[in-house]
Amino acid sequence: MKFLIFSDIEDSAKQVMSFLKGKGDFVLYTTEKGESLTKYGAQKIVLLTGKPEVKGISSLLSDEFSSGGYDLVMIASTVLGRDVASLFSGQKSIEVIPEIFDIKFNSGTVTTKRYGLGGKAVIEEESKSKLFTFLSGLSDDVPGDGSSPIETKNIPEGVVKILAIEQKKAKEVNLEKANIIVAVGRGLGKIEGIQQIEPLVKAVRGELAGSRPVCLDYHWLSEDRQVGYSGRTVKPKAYVALGISGQIQHIAGMRGSKVVVAVNKDKNAPIFQEADYGIVGDLYQIVPKIVSYL
Amino acid sequence: MPYDIVVLIKQIPDLELIKVNQSTEEPITDGVPFKFENLSKNSVEAAVRIKEKNGGKITAVLFGNEKGTQVMKEAYAMGVDEGILITGYSENNPVLTAKVLAQKIKQLHYDLVILGNQSADSMSGMVAGLVATELNLPLLSNAVSIEVADKIVKVSTATEKDVIKSETTMPAVISVTQETNEPRFPPVLQIIKAGKKSISTEQSTVKIENTSKIISKKAPKSERKRLIFEDVDKGAQEVAKVLKEAMK
Ligand SMILES: Cc1cc2nc3c(=O)[nH]c(=O)nc-3n(C[C@H](O)[C@H](O)[C@H](O)COP(=O)(O)OP(=O)(O)OC[C@H]3O[C@@H](n4cnc5c(N)ncnc54)[C@H](O)[C@@H]3O)c2cc1C
Ligand SMILES: Nc1ncnc2c1ncn2[C@@H]1O[C@H](COP(=O)(O)O)[C@@H](O)[C@H]1O
Numbered sequence: 001m002k003f004l005i006f007s008d009i010e011d012s013a014k015q016v017m018s019f020l021k022g023k024g025d026f027v028l029y030t031t032e033k034g035e036s037l038t039k040y041g042a043q044k045i046v047l048l049t050g051k052p053e054v055k056g057i058s059s060l061l062s063d064e065f066s067s068g069g070y071d072l073v074m075i076a077s078t079v080l081g082r083d084v085a086s087l088f089s090g091q092k093s094i095e096v097i098p099e100i101f102d103i104k105f106n107s108g109t110v111t112t113k114r115y116g117l118g119g120k121a122v123i124e125e126e127s128k129s130k131l132f133t134f135l136s137g138l139s140d141d142v143p144g145d146g147s148s149p150i151e152t153k154n155i156p157e158g159v160v161k162i163l164a165i166e167q168k169k170a171k172e173v174n175l176e177k178a179n180i181i182v183a184v185g186r187g188l189g190k191i192e193g194i195q196q197i198e199p200l201v202k203a204v205r206g207e208l209a210g211s212r213p214v215c216l217d218y219h220w221l222s223e224d225r226q227v228g229y230s231g232r233t234v235k236p237k238a239y240v241a242l243g244i245s246g247q248i249q250h251i252a253g254m255r256g257s258k259v260v261v262a263v264n265k266d267k268n269a270p271i272f273q274e275a276d277y278g279i280v281g282d283l284y285q286i287v288p289k290i291v292s293y294l
Numbered sequence: 295m296p297y298d299i300v301v302l303i304k305q306i307p308d309l310e311l312i313k314v315n316q317s318t319e320e321p322i323t324d325g326v327p328f329k330f331e332n333l334s335k336n337s338v339e340a341a342v343r344i345k346e347k348n349g350g351k352i353t354a355v356l357f358g359n360e361k362g363t364q365v366m367k368e369a370y371a372m373g374v375d376e377g378i379l380i381t382g383y384s385e386n387n388p389v390l391t392a393k394v395l396a397q398k399i400k401q402l403h404y405d406l407v408i409l410g411n412q413s414a415d416s417m418s419g420m421v422a423g424l425v426a427t428e429l430n431l432p433l434l435s436n437a438v439s440i441e442v443a444d445k446i447v448k449v450s451t452a453t454e455k456d457v458i459k460s461e462t463t464m465p466a467v468i469s470v471t472q473e474t475n476e477p478r479f480p481p482v483l484q485i486i487k488a489g490k491k492s493i494s495t496e497q498s499t500v501k502i503e504n505t506s507k508i509i510s511k512k513a514p515k516s517e518r519k520r521l522i523f524e525d526v527d528k529g530a531q532e533v534a535k536v537l538k539e540a541m542k
Contacts, residue, residue, distance in 0.1 A: 009454055052458070054423075054433065077419070079453040082412070083435045086388070086423025095389055095505050098418040111509070116386070118309045118415045120321045122514050127506030133419070159432045163448070164459040180540055204537050216452075216473050223454075229417065238540035240533075248309060249414075259540060260518060261533050267524070270310070277536055278522040279529035286526055293534035 001105065002026070004065055005042075006084060007076035008052065010034045011176075012136050016074055017042060019139035023105060027068070028148075029061060031080075042148040048155050051165070054080055055158035058087035065092070072110075077133040085133045096131040101138060119229065119248030137233025137256075141176075171224045173207055180206035181236045183227055183254070184220075186213050187243020187264065187283060191220040197242065200287050203294045209234070211244050228253035242283045246271025263287070296349035297442060297464070299341040300399050301374065302409035302421070303334035305358040305365045309415060314513040321513050328358075330365045333410025335372075335477040336470050341408050342373035343475065344442055351375045353402055357394045358383045363493050370488035371480035377491075382498035385508075386416035392424030394500045399429060404465060406447065411436045411469040422469035432462040435469040 001024035007013035008031045017040035020026050028042045031052055037045055046064075048057065061084065065073060075085040077099055089096040102113040109126050116123040175181060182201045188194070194208070201208050208225060215226035227234055229252040239257035243264065244250060251274050254260070262275035263283045272278045279286050305328040312321045341352045354374045356362045359381050366377040380394055399407060407429070412419040426433035437449035438457075448461040449468060480488075523529030 052453075053460070054435065058423075079411075079436045079451065082419035083423050083433060086420040087427055087433070089389070089420065090392075090424045090427025096420055097506065098388065098420050115514075116416060116511060117307065117312060117321055117323070118417065120309055120312050120513060121511050123511050124509045125506045126509055129505060160434060160460050160462045162458060162460045166457045166459075168452075168455055168457065180537065204541055212472070230412070236540075238537055240537070249417075255514065255516075259536055261536065267522075272520065272522050274516055274518055276519040276521065277529070277533050278520070279526060279533065280522065280524045281526045281529075286530055289526065289530035290533050290537070293531050294537065 001071045002069060004061065004068065004070040004073045005029065005075075006057070006061055006073075006081060007078070008032065008080045009076055009078050009136075010037065011141070012076035012078065012134070012138075013037055014040060014141045014143070015136065015139045016076065016134060018142040020074070021142070021144070029064070036143070038148040038150065039143040039146060040148070041144050041146045045148050045150045047150055047152045049152050050155040051157070051162040052080060053155060053158045053160050053162055054083040055087055055160065056155040058084045058091060059156060059158075060153065062088055062091050071130065073131045075131070075133045077135050082133055085131065089131055094131045095127070095129050096133065097125070097127060097129045098133045099135055100132050101135045103132065103134075115229070115252060119252045135233065169222060172222055173224055175207055175209055175225065175227065175232045175234050178207035178234065178236050180204045180238045180240070181209050181227070181234055181257075182206050182240045182242065183209040183211065183244060184214055184242045185211040185244030188214065188220065191218070193284070194220060196284060197287060199291050200240075203291050204238075211250050241271055241275070242287065244271055245269050246274055295444065297344055297405040298350050298403050299344060299352045300402055300404045300407045301334075301337045301341045301352060301354045301369075302395055302407065302425070303338060303354050303356045303365060303369055304331040304410075304413055305329070305356060305362045306331045306413065306415040319512040321511070328361045328365065330368050331410065332414040333412060333470065333472065336472060336474050337408045337410050338369050338372050338374060339475045339477040340440060340470050342478075344406070344440070345373065348442065350405070353378065353404070355380065355395055355398050357391055357498065366493045367485070367488045367491070368480070370491050371484040372478060377493045379493050379495045380498050381495065386418065387502075387504065388418045388420035388424055390500065390502050392421050392428055393502065394498050395421070396425050396428030397500060399425070405445065406464060407431070407467045409467070409469055411471050422467060426467040429467065432466045433469070434460060434462060434466055437468055437470050438473050440468060440470070440474070
């Protein structure tokens with residue numbers, strides 16, 4: 001079996017290559033230069049240069065798919081990846097199974113798992129589909145010692161004109177490796193509140209994370225600290241959720257945590273259904289108390 | 295310059311009200327009321343803001359079932375001018391959904407098609423690209439901001455790493471994110487008025503071959519202890535113990 005992979009994110013590229021190791025041959029198409037990508041056993045790495053216009057990328061991939069003898073296409077579920085996948089699906093009339101977090105290869109069919117009903121259901125399905133988008137957290141990152149050759153290809157220009165690309169701040173944290181994560185939600189109320197959470201983070205030698213509104217809407221924390229369905233998937237030994245209501249899209253990112261602690265002033269907050277230990281009350285009052293007992 | 299806009303809106307079951315059948319472990323959706331899908335609301339808001347500034351007409355298209363009239367009324371109250379409800383939606387299937395929606399859109403006059411980047415229930419994120427392909431239109435996706443002038447539309451897209459500014463000439467398909475705007479709550483009077491407005495309803499005729507079959511659809515397992523403390527002091531002590539253990 002031969003896989004065509006596209007990922008514009010290094011972590012996801014590494015995860016999917018780790019996952020596919022031993023299951024077939026694969027070629028990675030990526031916009032990421034990372035030299036470290038060569039250690040995962042890809043037949044080759046095709047570095048896509050030029051402006052990341054999604055139609056251009058999907059046309060390029062769709063030509064490669066036709067000429068390269070590929071069986072299946074795996075595309076990282078990122079902002080660009082989802083568009084590339086949907087355009088590819090449309091162009092090639094290949095049905096796509098989106099947002100999978102598990103896949104098994106049978107003879108002629110695949111069995112995949114994804115979330116439905118906003119995370120309230122896990123849909124397991126069997127299909128003949130050849131195209132998938134996969135969530136971050138598909139697999140652990142297990143580098144090998146190979147060294148894949150790198151080739152470059154230029155992304156063709158499309159009808160959409162890219163005017164400017166501004167780099168966001170470099171990633172400052174690797175939540176996937178954290179032992180303990182202290183996550184804050186909208187219940188924090190204000191950015192200054194972070195200072196009152198930091199003593200707890202320090203005391204447990206943990207990492208700070210947040211819900212989507214805290215990272216994307218209010219920018220109280222950097223975006224790479226967002227946990228959840230469209231953020232990071234984490235599995236720490238302990239996950240402490242402070243002022244997070246526990247919407248399913250958040251839970252989807254931290255469900256694998258070993259122990260979950262929740263602090264929320266609303267006794268009926270759904271996060272308590274997903275917690276091992278919960279405290280009902282004001283986080284500003286409770287956090288210093290926890291620190292004092294550590 | 296006025297712009298005619300088609301917004302694609304979806305109805306979804308109220309996810310918070312879904313319970314789990316303890317013996318089959320399946321989520322129960324029967325009897326759960328429908329609501330306006332989150333990103334669809336952001337899409338309507340984006341369209342209404344363009345209309346308020348430039349004029350034009352907003353047509354909303356919803357592929358769902360008869361209950362969709364409720365959502366459509368809410369869309370009217372937010373500022374949509376005309377609503378088309380296509381019935382016959384069953385399971386989430388982005389390819390089918392895009393075909394149904396595109397077939398209808400082709401019969402309408404529009405400068406822009408606006409929809410959500412990823413809907414809150416199925417989260418497929420596929421409809422935007424599929425609709426753009428069906429209509430053979432440029433796609434500007436995951437917009438966090440939209441500007442229109444002289445039949446040109448510019449958006450900023452926030453990817454995981456960059457902020458990309460791009461533009462294209464209309465007509466075009468635009469997908470929006472949660473961060474694009476804060477959808478308005480229409481005043482009660484507007485909702486009452488909207489209730490009297492007619493919605494044109496038709497049955498979908500598009501059929502496609504389904505290549506996948508669902509083996510199971512169960513609630514994710516949660517085996518959490520759920521020890522909830524209302525005594526803050528006792529809770530803090532217990533939590534400190536747990537955290538010390540995890541630090542080892
Ligand atoms: C396609 C899609 C993808 C998404 N992806 C993600 C994702 O990756 N990650 C994510 O987090 N969300 C995601 N969301 C958003 C998600 O649906 C919720 O909107 C979000 O998780 C809510 O964040 P919150 O819990 O911080 O805020 P809220 O839901 O507003 O909850 C705040 C909580 O704080 C409590 N509180 C208030 N004050 C205090 C206090 N002083 N002390 C203690 N408790 C207090 C309140 O009782 C409340 O429960 C996504 C949504 C969609 C549609
Ligand atoms: N059945 C539908 N009817 C109308 N619009 C839809 C439908 N399904 C999806 N959409 C639109 O497409 C967006 C993204 O959905 P999806 O690609 O399925 O995640 C939604 O936010 C809606 O704007």
